[in-house]
Amino acid sequence: MAREALYRTYRPRTFGDVVGQDPVVETLRQAVLHGRLTHAYLFSGPRGTGKTSVARILAKAVNCEAPRDGEPCLACASCRAVEQGSHLDVIEVDAASNRGIDEVRDIKERLQHAPVMGSRKVYIIDEVHMLSQEAANALLKTLEEPPPHILFVLATTDPQKLPATVLSRCQRFAFRRLPVSLIVSRLEGVLEREGVAFDREALETVAEAADGGLRDALSLLDQVLAMDPAGEARLATTRELVGSLDGTTLEQVLRAMAAADAPGLMAALEAAYAQGRDPRQILRDVARQLRDVIVYHQVGEAALPAHRRERAAGLAAAGWRHPREPGRWFGALERLAAAEDRLRGSFPAPLVLELALFQAMEMLSGEPPASGTATTGRPVQEAGRTERPRVAAEGPSGATAAVPAAAPGPPEGDRWERLVAYLHRKRKLPVVSLLAEARVSEEAGTLVVTLAYPTWVEQMTGSKLAAFQEALRAAYGPEWQVRFQPPGGESPTMEAGNPRPGDDELLRRVREVFGPEVRVEGFGPGGDAG
Secondary structure, three states: OOOHHHHOOOOOOOHHHHOOOOOHHHHHHHHHHHHHOOOOEEEEEOOOOOOOHHHHHHHHHHOOOOOOEEOOOOOOOOHHHHHHHOOOEEEEEEEOOOOOOHHHHHHHHHOOOOOOOOOOEEEEOHHHHOHHOOOOOOOOHHHOOOOOOOEEEHHHOOOHHOOOHOOOOEEEEOOOOOOOOHHHHHHHHHHHOHHHEEHHHHHHHHHHOOOOOOOHHHHHHHHHHHHHOOOOOHHHHHEEEEOOOOOOHHHHHHHHHOOHHHHHHHHHHHHHHOOOOOOHHHHHHHHHHHHHHHHHHHHHHOOOOOOHHHHHHHHHHHOOOOOOOOHHHHHHHHHHHHHHHHHOOOHHHHHHHHHHHHHHHHHOOOOOOOOOOOOOOOOOOOOOOOOOOOOOOOOOHHHOOOOOOOOOOOOOHHHHHHHHHHHHHHHHHHHHHHOOOOOOEEEOEEEEEEOOOOHHHHOOOOOHHHHHHHHHHHHOOOOOEEEEOOOOOOOOOOOOOOOOHHHHHHHHHHHHOOOOOOOOOOOOOOOOOO
């Protein structure tokens, strides 16, 4: 006999059963209780957070023959029919497969019919953002003047794709991702009711992999129980299924990065590949741990989940100490985030992972990424610079901020630190990360900032440049201007097959690992490796 999936067995049946969406369900329960229902609701949020389940509970509540304090009774014929999917007045439409105007016209034709079994006819339209433009326009007309016995519940994971005219005609509820602790608590309750043994760390791994979705967590837990020989939720089985690193291998990777140990890092990655681990999951594991160490240093261990504090503290003690330049940490995390985007392409995932980890390791170790380039966190006043500051803004290779030129005051050694601290206070972390390896000098009223990579110069435009200008005025004075340049002061080259000046060290490390014949094309924050 087939066993019912856990997410179906433990699907919430009343508003009180819903986990982690208290503001939403309490508002709806009160609306049912006091008869303050509107004609259309829009439920938005990530998948697996309860949108469709709450829509069905609402359909039960408005048609229940004996509601109790705004909740469906679950015993009447109407409630049972909704749960069995046989209620004649509750119509569910999947907009992903019924997205045309003909389907919406069919709904419009049925609206005039009175309810058969209950007091309200409820239309639940899932993934409503998938409707075609014509269908959305037809739905809009329906939402404007619906019959009094009609209730629409629209559900979507992407409300930005809906026309503003549709959004304005609905009462909107945002479903949030569930925290790991809440998902773990729910999974523990499910397994206790099922009489299944489990490791708490296994449930924490499942909850983190579910990314805030309780339905995904229950589905993944089902797979773990099916895969485990004893039908239990054990950590080893969970890691095997999720593809995450075991604690020993993850610590080897992280400690190698902290020590700038390239051979040790490659050995740890080879061990992970031998275990069949997915490069994408390895990247996520490392990024999560790096984030935890940053939080440990910047905020304190109390801000971390209990099961992740010990490892963060251990890594901090083992070598990932708080740096003099926190921008290095943010830059390393940004490199890992950029690699996540590249992993969605067709390029070999192991190479993307390895390049990203080498870049992050280079930043964390404090070694210069370009040959012969010294890194400093303080401005260096270079002699012989008497050039007047430029007024017009230049291109990315020599971006000059257009601030009024005037005779600057005497240089102060701590002004650069004040500038970086100002950006931190304003939470301009993308700008701080681009300054992680910067060399700074002053030229008669112009702050010359040499960034680590040519592509970083190209990124210092728009809102990033505006944020830097604001910090420059605050730390140096309103008369100062800035010029960004790549290592060596040369213009960045973007031609395929030619390494850029700032990439010499990275290319050398890549060739150490993959051999002298390797060729890198357009690799950087805006390009792809090839």
